[in-house]
Amino acid sequence: MAGAMSLPPIPFVSNMSTPAPHWQPAACVFRLQTASVARTGTTVCAIPAISKARPVICFAIPKACTKKSFCGRGANRRTIHGWAPDWEERASIETFCDVLLRKKLRQGIDCWWVDGDGPRTFVNKAWVRSMGAAATKESDHWKLPLDQIKSFNQQHWSNFHYYRVSQDCTRKRAMLLTRWGGIGSHRYPAWFSGDTCSTWRTLQAQVKFSATAGNVLTNYWTHDLGGFFGKKLPTDLFVRWCQFGAFTPIMRTHSAQGVREPWAYGKKAERIFRTWARLKCFMRPFWYGLSFDAWNTALPIIRPMYLAYPRCKESYRYRYQYLIGGTVLVAPVVRKDSRARIWFPEGEWIAPQTGESVKGPRVKECRVPLERVPLYVKANAMLAIAPDIDRSTHVSGQVQIECFPGTGPGAASYTFYDDDGETLAYRRGKYCTINFGMCATEDAIEIAVCPARGRYANMPRRREIRIVVHAPAGRRISRAYLDGRTCGLHPVDRVCGELPSRFGSVMIRVANSGAARKVRFAFAG
Template identity: 30%
Template sequence: MRTLDTWKGNKTARPVGFDAQTGFVHEWEEQLLEPGLLCRDGWVVVDESDTVVLDASEDPGAQSRCWPVPRPPGERRDLYLFAYGDDHASALAAGAQLFGSQPLPPRYAFGYWYSRYYPYTDRELLELAEQLDRNDVPVDVLVIDMDWHRVGWTGYSWDRDLFPDPTETLERLHERRLRVALNLHPADGVGRHEDAFAAMCDAVGLDPQTVDRVPFDVTDPRFVDAYFRLLHHPEEDRGVDFWWMDWQQGAESSIPGLDPLAWLNRLHWDDQAQRRPDRRPLIFSRWGGLGAGRYPIGFSGDTHAAWESLAFQPEFTATAANVLYGYWSHDIGGHFGSAPDPELYTRWIQFGAHSPILRTHGALGPDQERRLWEFPNPYRTVMIDAVRRRYELVPYIYGECRRGVDTGLSLVRPMYHEHPEATAAYEATDQYQLGDQMVVAPVVRPTDDDDMAAVRVWLPKGEWFDVAHGVRFDIDDDEGRWLERRYLLAEVPVFVRAGTVLPGQRGVRRLDAASYPNLVVTAYPGPAGQHTFYEDDGVTTGYESGRAVSVALNHRSTTSRRTVRIGAALGTYRGWLRRRPVEIRFVGEAPPRSVCVDGEVVPWAPRPLDGHWRYDAASTAVVVSLPRVDLRQGVLVAVERSTARHRAEAEALIDGYPGLARRIDLISERTRTLLQEDNRQIVTLSQTVDRIERDPWTLTSELGELRNRFDGLDALLERYLQVWTELQSLNPGDPPVATSTLAAARRLLTTTRDQFGGAPSTGDSRTP
C-alpha cells in the first residue's frame, strides 16, 4: 500500500451516489494486504517487467551517474522467484540481498517526533519547544508542516510573516538539541513567487519573463541538479536536518515505468550521502515499491482519527516487514476527524512507543490538539509516561534495528516470522514481535465499564512473563495458546520469554549523546537469558565499517541465587563512554538475604542511592545502583536468595502483585472520599507498596495480609454504595456521582478478583 490517506481502519471510501443535502454518498470497501515476499504456499514471484532500468546517462547534467531509462522494446519478462517454503527469515535475507537492506537511521529518529499541521509562527514554535522541556516530555524532532513556506501547496521560500528570521529560529531550536524537518510537496514545480525562480529558470534554460513556473521533472538531470543546488542545499546549510517529501501527485513520469516518487526518494538519499558522506542520510517520504526500504523513514498518510484506524496499524506495520519496509511512521492521533478522543489518543501513543517511529500529527482544525500536557489526567500522565518508556527502550530497539541491517528482519514483524509452522501465528494480527525478545499486543479498543480493555493474545509454547501485570505463564501446548487479559489505561500488554535480559536507559530527554549515559539492565524471572547490547555513535556511517561496541548480557537463576553478568565490552568508536552509571533490575524477585557486586556485599537503602540496592515493590524488583562501571572489565551482580521455602512462598505472593497493586491504587484514589471513616481500610491496602519498600523483609507478611483484606473489600464498597444511594435519594436533582463511582469501582474489583485473586486466568486455547 503506497499510502493510507483517507483510510478508516482497513477500509477506503468509494463514492456511489450524490445526495442534494449531504453531498456524495460513500461505501466503505475493505482492503486486503498482500503477503509480500512470503507465502504459506512456499513460493512467491516478483514481476519487474514493467519497471525502468538504470543505465549510464548520455545527458551531461547526469554527471556520469546511473539514470532511469525505459526498457528496450520487445517481449520479455523479468521475474524473481522466491522459493523458501516456510523459511521466512531466509526469504527476507535473500530479499535484502536483492532489493537492498534497510540501513540504520540516526539514533535521534527513534525518539519522539512532534508534528502538527498548523501555521506556527517562530515565537509559537520556540514556545512549543520550551513547553516540551518544561513538562519533561522527551523529544528529538520537530516537524514543520507546509506552512513554513509561502501560501500554496508547493513551496521553497520561507514565509517571512511567520518566520521573519528562519536562520535564527533554526539556531535556537538546535540550541535545544532538537532536529528540524520541513514538509515538501514538490510536484507543482517552482513558481514565480519563489526566491529561486529566476535562478531555476536559468538552470533549465527557461526565460523567466515568459514562463510562470518551472515544471517539476525528476527525469531531467538539469532540473534535478538545480532542485538540490538551489532549493535544498541552502536550507540544509541554514539548519534543516532532513526533508518530509509529502508526495501524493501520481505515479507516472515522462519515462514509461518510472514511478517519480521512488526515483525522488533515491535522489534525495544519494544527495545527502554525497554531501555528507560521514553522516547517515535520512528522508521522510512515502512507499516507493520494493526496494523503498533502502530509504527510511516511511510516511503512511492521513488516516481518519478513529479506533478502526488504530486497530489496523499494528497489522499494517508488521506486514510491511514482508517487503523489507520496517520504518513506517503513522499519524499518531489520526488526521481527519473531530477533536481526538483522549482515550484513543492515549492508546495510539502507547502503540507509537512500541512501534518503529513515534510521531504525533493532526489536521489543521482548531480542535486538533496534539500537546500531551493539554489533556486532562489520567490521560496526560499516561501519555507522557509512554513517551518516557519509549526512551527507556531505545537501547534495545536500536540494537534490534542494527541487527536487522544484516538479517533483513524488521523491528516490528508478524508472529509467523518466528513461528511459521503455527496456524495461530498467522491469525494473531493484533500483535507482533518487537525485535527478538518482546511480543506486543497494543490495546486498540476502548475500555469496558470496568475501566479495563480486553486483549486476546497468542503466545507460543514456553514460559512467558506479562510485563504489565507481573504475571508468569507456562504455555505447555505445542500449538501455543490464546490468552485473554484485561488492561488498565496505564498498561501496555508486553510479553517476554522467562529469563529475558534487556538493555535500557533512564532519565534521558534527547538521543544525541554518543553513548547512553544512564544504562539500565533488566532481568525478568526465569532460569536463564542472554542478549547482546549494541552501541555506536548514533549519527555517522561508522557502524558500517565496524566502529561500534557490543556487550554480552547474561542472566542466570538457581534456587539459591540470581545473577546478571555484564561482559567485557568489545570494539570501540569515537565518543564511546567506557565508565558510566549502570542500574541492574531483577524483576519478579523477593527481597534477598544479600546483594553482591563482584563478590563485595552491597548495602540496602530504602530509596535510590548510588552504591546501594533497594526494593521496588510496585514492580517487585531488586534494584542495584552502580555509580561507575568499567564496561571494558564488566561486572557480576548477584542476588543471594532466602531459603527455598520462604522463596517459594514469596514468589507465589508477588506473582501478579504489580497489576493487583495498580488496581487497588485506582480503587483507593476514586473511592477514598466516599468511604467516610472507613477510608483507612482502602488506604492501608494501597500503602502496602510503601511499607514494603521501607522494610522489604516484611513482604511475605504484608502481601499475605493484603490478600486476606482484599477479599473483604467488595463488602465495604457495597455497604457504602447503599449508604450513598439513600443519601442521594434525599436530593434527587443531584447527579448520582457517588453511587456511579462506587458501582464502577465494584466492577473493576470484580474483574480484578477474577484476574488476580487466585491462579492467573489464561482463558482457553481456542482461536479467535
Template identity: 25%
Template sequence: MKKGISGYFLVVFLCLSFSVFPQNPDRLFVASESKPGSVEIRVNDGKYVLKYYTPEIIETSFIPEGEEYDETSHAVVLDPQEVPFEYQENPEAITLDSDGIDVVVSKTPFQVTYYYKGEKIISENRGYSEENDLQKIDFNLNETEVLYGGGARALGMNRRGNRLQLYNRAHYGYGSKSELLNYTLPVVLSSEKYALHFDNAPIGFLDLDSNFENTLTYETISGRKTYQLVVGKTWENLVFNYTLLTGRQPMPPRWALGNFSSRFGYHSQEEVLNTVQKFQEEEIPVDAVILDLFWFGKEIMGTMGNLAFDRDSFPEPDKMIYDLRKKGVKTVLVTEPFILTTSNRWEEAVAEDILAKDSLQKPFTYDFYFGNTGLIDIFDPKAREWFWNIYEELSEMGVAGWWGDLGEPEVHPEELLHFTGTANEVHNIYGHYWAKTIFEGYKEKFPEQRPFILMRAGAAGSQRYGLIPWSGDVSRSWGGLKAQPEISLQMGLQGLAYMHSDLGGFAGDNLNDDLYVRWLQYGVFQPIYRPHAQEAVPSEPVFRAAHVKELAKKAIELRYRLLPYNYTMAFRNSVEGQPLMRPLFFEEPENFKLYSVSNEYLWGDSFLVSPVVKPNTSEKEIYFPGSSNWFDFYDGKKYTGGSTAVVQLKDGSIPTFVRGGAFVPMSKPLQTTEEFSAENVEIHYFYDEEAGETKGLLYHDDGKTPEAYEKGDYELLNFRGKNENGALTIIITKELGSMRKVSDFSAIDLFIHNPGSKPASIEINGRVMKTGSTQTELIIKVPLHQKTTTISINN
C-alpha cells in the same frame, strides 16, 4: 550431487509435479548450456537465464524472442556470489543441485520447479505469457499457503485471494480496510518461508490466487521478466536474505527515535517556537518539530514549489532553527516534487529544464488539488542536481531532516514523459529515486550527518537510502488505528522496518480522547513516534485536555526510557534486516493460527504487545507464545508460554509483556535524546527460573555518525544469563570497535525483576557486593572496568 536429486528421486519429483500442477504445453525445450555462474535454457519462444546470488537466493529471467536482456535492477544491490552447483541434463530434465536451492527443469512438458532442503518450494505454472496487454509470470501454489506482501495495504494479514494493483496511490481518510495505499511492492512472502521478488519497475498487478485456482501471478505492462526466489530456514533467516539482496536500512540518527511535534500545519515562526516551549514547560519530551507546507506559503493553494521560507511568516528561519537546536529540538521541513505554475520557482524550473515533458518536449502541466503544476523529473540528472541544491542550501541553514510528501507521485498522468520512460513505467520508483537523491547528496556534502528522510512512497530496496515510510492519510477512527499494526508488520517482512502511522490519526475533525490516548500508547511500540493530524483537532498532547495530556506524557516518557532498547533494535535492523515489529509466527512458525494475527505482535525480541483498537472495552484476550514465559511489564504478573488469558485493560497503558529471561536496556528519564549518554543506561533483567540460558545486547555509538559500526566507532555490551541450582549468573562482555580505545561504560545499574526472594549473597568478579532490593526487583551497581564482568547471585 549435493542432495542426490537425480535418478529415482528425480523421477518421483517430476511425476508428482506433472500429476498435480499445470505446465505450459506450448513452450518447447530447444537446448541448454551451463555457463560460469549461470545456466541458459533456450525454448521456442525465448530463453531462460538462471543465476545464483547465494545458495538461498536464485534469479530467473525470461527473455522473449526478439527482446534484449535488460540487466538494470532498481532494487537489487547484492552482487552474485560464486555458488557451486552441479548441472546435469538427461532426456527428461535439467537439474541444478546446490547447497541451497535446487532447480528441476522438465523438458516435456516444459516446467521450472524449485526445491530447498529436499522439499518442493514452488513451480512455475505457465511461466511467462501475454494476455489482455499484460505480460505475466505465474506459479503454482499449494492449497494451504498463507501469502503476505504487495506493500502497504489493510486487507487482513493473509492476502491470498486478492488481486493487488501495483500503483502507488494515496487513499485519503481510509479506515480498517484499504486495498491500495501509497507504497506498493512486487514482493510476495509465503507461509512456506520463501519470498518472490519481481524485479521490475512498471505498474501492474500481483494476483494472489484471486480466482481460487492455486495460482500466483505477476502482471505488468512492460519491462523485465525477472524474479528472485529467496528462501530461509527460519523467518529471521528469510528476511535476512531478502534484505541482503535489496539492501538494509542505515542507522537513523538517534533523535529520530524520539517524539515529534507535528501538525498540518504550523503557520508561523512564532507558532513553532510557542509550541516547542509548551512541550518544555509541560516537561513532555520532544526531539523534533515538523513544518508542513506553510513554511513556504501562507495558503495551501498556489504556493507549492516555492521551496523557500516565507519571510513574512518566518522572518528569521536561521535564528529559529538555531534556537530550537539549542533546546535539543531538530527542524524538519516538508517538500513536494510539484512546482506550481503560480509558484516563485516556476520560471526557474522551466529555464533549467528540470520538469517532466509532454510529447512535444515541453513541460507537462496539469491540474491537481494544489493548483496547476509541473513535476520535477527525478530521473533526469540535471533535475536531481537542481532539487538537491535546494536541500543542500537549507541543510546548511541547519535543517536536520526532510519530509518528502506526495511522492507516489500523487497525481501522475500516464501521458507524461520522464527522462527514462513513461509515467507508468517509472511511477512506482519515483519515490525511490527521490530518496536516493537526498541520501547520496548527504553522503557527498554532509558525510558526518545521518539523514532523516520521511517519505510516503518508494520501491523495493528503498530502505537502503534511509527512507522512512508512513501509512498515509489514515482517518481519526478506531478502524484507522486497527489497520496500523497489520500495515507495519507486513512492511517489516518486506524490508521496510520503519513503516509507522500518524499517531492519533490524520484525517477528520474527530476529537476522541480515548482513541487519541490508545493510539499514542501503541506508538510507544511502533518505529517512529510522530503524532500528526489536520489542525482543527490538535495532534500535540500539550494542547489536549489535562487527563489526556497526562496519559500521553506517560506514554512518551516510556518511549524515551526504551531508547537504548529501540536503538539496539535499529542496529540489528541495519546489520541483519530484522523487523522492529514482528509477527507472532516468528515465534511459532508451525502454529498456523498465528499466521493471520496482527492484533498482537513482538516489539523486537523481548516485548509482546497488544494494542487497544476498540472503544469501550475493559478486557482483552492475549495469547502468550510458547517459546517462553511472559511477565506483565507493569505489574510483573507471570503468564505461562503457550497459554491464553483474559487481561484487564488499564487507562495508563496497553497490554505489554516481557519475555522471561530478557535483558532490556533502558534509559533514565530524558527530555530530549541530546541528553542521552552511556551514564543514562540501565539494564533490566526479567528473571524466570524456567528461562534457562538467555542472551541480550546493547549497541552504543554517538547517535549521529554515518556507518559508525562499519567504521569501528561503536561498542557492544553482550549479556548472558543462566539460572542453575538456585544460583543466577549474569555475564556482561564489552566489545569495542576498532576506533574505540576507551569504553563509555564505567558502570551500569542492573535491575533484576521478579527475584523471588532476597539473595543470600551477591558477588561481582568474586567480590561480595551490597545492593538495594524490594520484593519485585533487585538493584545492583555493576562496575564495568574489565572486558568481562561476572555477577553471581546466590539464594
C-alpha cells in the same frame, strides 16, 4: 540484502501537526519539555512536494536555468513560489539539489519531509540510467539497479536524490519522512502511512500493517497518531493510538490542523501520554540495538508472531499483536470497549506494569484500563535502557540493563550496541558491543558481563553499567556479589525507568573497564 538497509539516527518522539494560524512550534516544544516528555533536539522538517500540482517551496531561480525546467507560479519571471522539479530533466534536478537541498542542509536541516501526490511511473532516459550506474560504483548504499529495469516510479527516484544529497552534504546518516516508493524503499527511511481517517478501524489496520511491514525490510514506518483527518478525537481513541505509537520505532503525531496535543485531552490523558512517551525515550538503547540488528541481519524490528513461531497456527490468527525484537510482546488495544484477546506463545511472559506472570501457550481475554497497555517481556529477557532521558543522542558513559528472571530456572543472553549516533562510521565497523549472559537457578541469578568489543570516535573509556533485576513474584533478593565479593545493593522503584515497580527490584553498579565481570544475586531463604 541486509547490508543495503540503512541505520537511521536515534528514534525520536515528535509532534508534526500541520500548522494552523494560531499554532506556535516553540510553545509546543516548551510544553513537551516542561511536561517531562522528552528533552530532545529539534528536528527541522521541510516539506518539498514532488507533485507539480502541490508545490510548497519558494526561492529564486538561477539565471543559468531555463524556465521549462521548472513548474509553478511566481510574482515575476525570476521567482518561483511553490517550485517542484521535473524529475525527468537533469538540469531541473541538479538545480533543485544545489539551490534548495544543499543550501538548506548547510543551514542545519536534519530531516526532509517529502510529501506529494503519490508515485508516477515514467520511462528512464539514458542519463538516468548512467547516473544509476555511477552511483552503483560510488557507493553500495546509493546503488540503484537502474540499468536493469525499464521504468520506475517518481517517488522512489525523488527519495533517492533527497537521501543521496543529504548524506553527501552532511557526511552523516540521512533521514527522510516520505511516502512509500515501492519495493526497495527500505534504503531511504522513514515512511508515513498517508492521510488516514481518525477511526478505530484505521488504528486496527495500522497495527496489522506495522507488524508485517518488516517482511519487506521497511522497519521505520510512522503513522499520524490520532489520524490525519478529524479535529478532536474521543479521548480513549487518541490515548490508545498514542500508546500504540510508543511501541513503534518512531512516535509521531500529525493532522490536518486537528487537535493532537496531549494536554488538550485533559490531565488524565496528558499523564498517560507522558508515561508512554517517556518510556519510549528511556528505551532508546533497546530500540537502537534492534536497528543495528535489522541492518546487520535483516530481521525486522517489529515482528509478526509467525516470524518467531511459524509452526503455531495461532501466530497467523492473532494479528493485533506483535513482537519487538524477540523478547517483548505488545498487543495494543484497538477496540472502543477496551477488550483485548491475547495469544501467549510457549514459555513464561511477565507484565512489567503489574508484575503478572502468564505461562503459554494460552489465550487470555481481558478488559484493559485506559492507563495500561498489554505489554509482556519474555522470562529471562534482558533489555538495555538509558539511565535518564535528558539526552537525545546515545547513552554515553552509562547504560542500564533490566533483567526479568522467570519463576523457574532459565538462561538468556543479550548484546548491547552503541556507536557515535550520527556518522556512517558504523559501516566500517566503528561501533561497540557488550555481551551479557544470565543464568537463573532456584537459589540465585548469575549475570556475566563481557568486556566491550570495538571502538568508535569519542567512545567513553569507562562505562558504568547498572544491572537491575526484577525478582519474580514471591522471591526477594537479599545479597549481591561482584566478582565473588559482597557489593552494595540498591532498591529500585521503577521498571525501565518509568513504570512503578510491582517486583522486588534491586540494582548494583558495575564498571566495564576491559575485564569480564561476574555478578551474583542471591535469593533470601
